[in-house]
Each structure stands twice: as C-alpha cells, then as structure tokens.
Amino acid sequence: MAVCIAVIAKENYPLYIRSAPTENELKFHYMVHTSLDVVDEKISAMGKALVDQRELYLGLLYPTEDYKVYGYVTNSKVKFVMVVDSSNTALRDNEIRSMFRKLHNSYTDVMCNPFYNPGDRIQSRAFDNMVMSMMVQVC
C-alpha cells in the first residue's frame, strides 16, 4: 500500500525513512523533503482557519501524477509522512488515518524505551516490522 514511510523530528531531520525495495529510493527521499514545507505551512498557527488547527492528521499534502503524499504530526512536533501509490484503488481516508494511528502507537512504544534518547535514529526492530507490514500488504 504505502511505498514510503518517513518519521521526521521536530528540527526537520529524518529519524526513520523506509521505502519499498523495488523503487528508486532517492526519489522518495526528495519527495519527503519537499513535503516538509507543506507540513510546516499546515501547522503554522497563522494559516487560514479552514483546517482545524489542532488536528493531528493533516491529510493529503500534495498529489503528483504517480503518488500521493499524506502527513500527520504529533504533539511533540514529530511528523510522519507517507507516500502512497496513486494507481492503487483509491485508499479511503479512514484507512490512511488508521495507518497513521498505528504508526503513532508504534512510535510511542519506541519513545517509551528508556534507552532511546529523543532525537536519535529509530532502530527498533518492532517498529521496523510494523512499518514493513504496512508497506507489503498488497503485493
């Protein structure tokens, strides 16, 4: 389903990036990087009041011809970015939301590890397995 999932820290450096192995990884890294601007625009308090400013799920950030990029931000300003294949029969919003919720829960588990310093790269195998399971669901 998802072809690339990234976790970005508050200071906008990546804590974790994983893409589906068959694709060109660099392209996804660039896409995630450019989507950060859109994320910042959405969470800045001076934006228009159309979107609920306090919502965690940010929705579709921007669509390209092959892919769609979705965003989600947590209370501690850690951002999750997910790139999804457009050709897949359109994933409904609810499914994306539930995927982000699972991501958030796994991220919380990583945070709860006392030996994990906030700001380090995420190296937890459980988190890895969860992300891999979200990426290889339809194959």
Added chain:
Amino acid sequence: CESRRWRYGGALHAREVGASGARAKVSLSAFALLFSELVQHCQSCVFLVAELQVHLAALGRQVGAHVLDALVASEKGAQRETKVLGALLLVKGAMWKAFGKEANKLEQANDDACTFYIIGRQPLINTYISVPKEDSRFNCAGFTAGIVEAMLTHSGFPAKVTARWHKDTTLMIKFEEAVIA
C-alpha cells in the same frame, strides 16, 4: 553516580508509562519502591537539600520527554495543543490521572501573565515519603515539576517549573516571554 541515576530514571519512567493506564497497570508498591530507591540514590549524590530538588527535577525531565507522546496517544480524541491553556489542561488532566486523579486547581497569577499555579495533592508521590523535621522545606514534588517542565517544553512552550510546599503541593509554572506574547 551518573549512570546509576540514568538507569533508575529509565526504569522509573517505564513504570510511570505503565501506570498511566495505556498499558497494563503497575502495582503501587513497585512504583513506591522504585521512587524511594531513586530518592535515596539522589540523596547519596548530593550534600544539600536544595540540590536534591534539582536532581529530582532533572530525572523528572527525562521521564517527561519520553512520556509526552504516550500520554497523548492514550487519550482518545487528543489534539495538538496550540494554545498555552490547552497544554496546561493536558498536563493537569492526563498527567495527574496517571498518578491517581485530576489535580485540584489551575490558576494564573494576578500580576504576571507568564505564571501559572497547579495545586493539588500528589497521591502517589508523597504517600510513602516522610520528611524529617529539619528538611521541612523539601518536597518530592520536584520530580513532578521536572515531568511537567519537560512536557511543556517539548510541546513547544518553554517553561520553568518549580515545586513549593503550601498546604498542598503547588507547582509554579513560569513560561518564557515568547510564549505569552
């Protein structure tokens, strides 16, 4: 001294997350034991009572940083806090619930818009701690102060939190100028 303290802090915050209800409950005696060990260990590292508060607060800060996300995730329908008041209410509600029940009061100082007070009993922290007469100014709520400070700072509202001992425990929260402006 540093590494042992680090290990204690880590174990304690794992307990606190457990006690926050998102996952299995943790026994009170286990938490009390860990916390008393923590205080004793800090006591062995310092010479003055005031320093003890500082050490406890530092440990609390580590715990708070890790626990912020866990608390938000476990609270259904929680949203990102963009207002100071929202963040304070989250601290007062969710965090205090992890320790037993909601804090009693949240107040703002009259003269200074940057200062807030949270007043309430700390059912878990101070239950099994008895303070000798000569140290009557000391308060284990310094640990809670550290947690609150970390939670606020990582949500984007830099603040300094100190614990004072009135009739009930009082946490004085002072935000930086940039937050209130």
